[in-house]
Amino acid sequence: MPTISDVARITGLSKSTVSRVINNHPYISSQKREKVLKAMEEIGYYPNPSARRLRGHTSNTIGVIVPRIVNPFFSYLVNSIEQEAFKNNYQVIIFQSNDLKDKELYFLNLLKNRQVDGIIMTSIENDWETIEPYMQYGPVLLCNEYVNQSSVSKVRLDQKKGAYMGTEHLINKGHQKIAYCTGGLFAGYGRDFDRNTGYQKAMDKHQLTPNPNWIFIQRHSIEDGKKVVKEILSMNDKPTAIFSGSDEVAAGIIIEAKENGLKIPDDLAVIGFDDQPLAEIVDPKLTTIKQPIDEMGIKSVELLIQMMNSKDSMVEEVQLPIQLIEREST
Amino acid sequence: MPTISDVARITGLSKSTVSRVINNHPYISSQKREKVLKAMEEIGYYPNPSARRLRGHTSNTIGVIVPRIVNPFFSYLVNSIEQEAFKNNYQVIIFQSNDLKDKELYFLNLLKNRQVDGIIMTSIENDWETIEPYMQYGPVLLCNEYVNQSSVSKVRLDQKKGAYMGTEHLINKGHQKIAYCTGGLFAGYGRDFDRNTGYQKAMDKHQLTPNPNWIFIQRHSIEDGKKVVKEILSMNDKPTAIFSGSDEVAAGIIIEAKENGLKIPDDLAVIGFDDQPLAEIVDPKLTTIKQPIDEMGIKSVELLIQMMNSKDSMVEEVQLPIQLIEREST
């Protein structure tokens, strides 16, 4: 495997000169530059990233932490991040935290060791106090998930408005008994909190009070959605509509509801969140809140690259719009 | 950020001794080992992977090349690979080739530079002649996609049998006019070729000859599936069943067929391939050929680790069984 010394030997120049050619330094005669380039091409030389990293600090690699890559929301987000990064000559390393604190911390450590130049976190498992110290080693950007902290850059969506729009849409369709189904718990900040707030606000505005039984937390999968329907069927006071924080749960609800002879949207209206591909696959097709995943990925990479290039630590917050897509389930 | 020299200074020992503790070398007094461990813990020292790598150590990283991470088949495969690798203390880097030859080559180069200890390829873009030379730099394993080459390890499925089973299932249901829809072209080897062979074999056995118009190639997405239905509707001689090489295309077929008033499976039977989550979401639910994705990922990691540890290059081939899941679309 050829090294920079081989190139130097072949061209009769020093390693320094070869290195300068590689890194596009000024003050190299074009004649020698040609010579080096040609030799590099000839012997198939490719600089060793470990060596560059060790000395030169930048690895041209950014890390992305996702909870689960099989979740289409995240795989689409990662895809958009990867595309944009590649355009800018950055490599992406994808880390799956599986909602595990230890794994998340392990990945953040790679920032410390300059394995990655920066990190995009699309989920947060540890307390902010635990994560914050890592920011001294390199830029960290929160994408999608976020915390109430002004010291960190964020690219996020107007979740509150999204939930508000969705809930109000159901109200406008004549519903009063609206269930609410979320992936998270009831923390005092972050994505899910904002959604809760949006839902509450819409309900309050129309003087509606939901039955506490209609609030479902920590529902993530299609299976979870099916279970929600079973629970609802056993209630005396049943909701006529459900706002779900995830398209997958919404899909599960639709499938199980049909199985039990319920007509959608007449007997039960369902609205999802994300606009995943499956929203157009379920029958009836799912009304949902579309998150601009691609824009979010692109913006995150743009911002992170800016952060990596700026000497002093900059903090910026970007909020992207969100949109209701009406289909057949409401 | 602390280095090994810091640990050496604090403990009053040499870098060599500290390094030996880190790497569990013999001949270290337990008293000094304790001292080093304690100091490392105290200052939050974590060895710099670039430096280790440079010196010719393994990086404990394996690379996985996928064409598209948004394709659920690959995201599930990557997920299983990642889980198994993490268990074995390996990190996974995911590369998206986007079906681009250049990108694939770029990733293979990382093997050359010891960025990764081994590579799992789940798709192949370049000719085998182009890829083969990279195998001298480290183990390469073909997972899912493969070539007719005995010099490389493979973990693959019995695609031929899968296609045969699917086609025969349709024949047993009374169909004679069976269309065939594949993602690939008609190459003379590999995954898609085996499937074609399986389809042909089943048709031949029952003395059936498909109309050449019923063969659709290079169909990947839900949209592609919808288009297939449109094409079929404009034919005089229409097939009564379709074997699709992908659940997504099959889903598109079902959606568009229903849109046009066709009853499934009565007017058109559809069978997919993969058993992706959407197979249970479409209505009617999709009959499909289940690929044991998790087993495939686990087996691939197991085998690759074996290859990385064995001094002489070993070549092994694993073939996993495949299974028909009958649902409502046939």
Add this chain to the structure above:
DNA sequence: TCCTTTTATGAAATCAGTTTCATACTCATT
């Protein structure tokens, strides 16, 4: 007791690059 083997440690070389420092040459300006 002497010699060999085992145990334990450190100095220095090494990995493949980048960067600093030193140097020399070419012009332009005073």
Add this chain to the structure above:
DNA sequence: AATGAGTATGAAACTGATTTCATAAAAGGA
């Protein structure tokens, strides 16, 4: 002609680890 700025290049130091080589003490065997 002397000075200074700009251009072009190489030698050597440096990045943070691992490994080889050298050495010394302790243990075991004759």
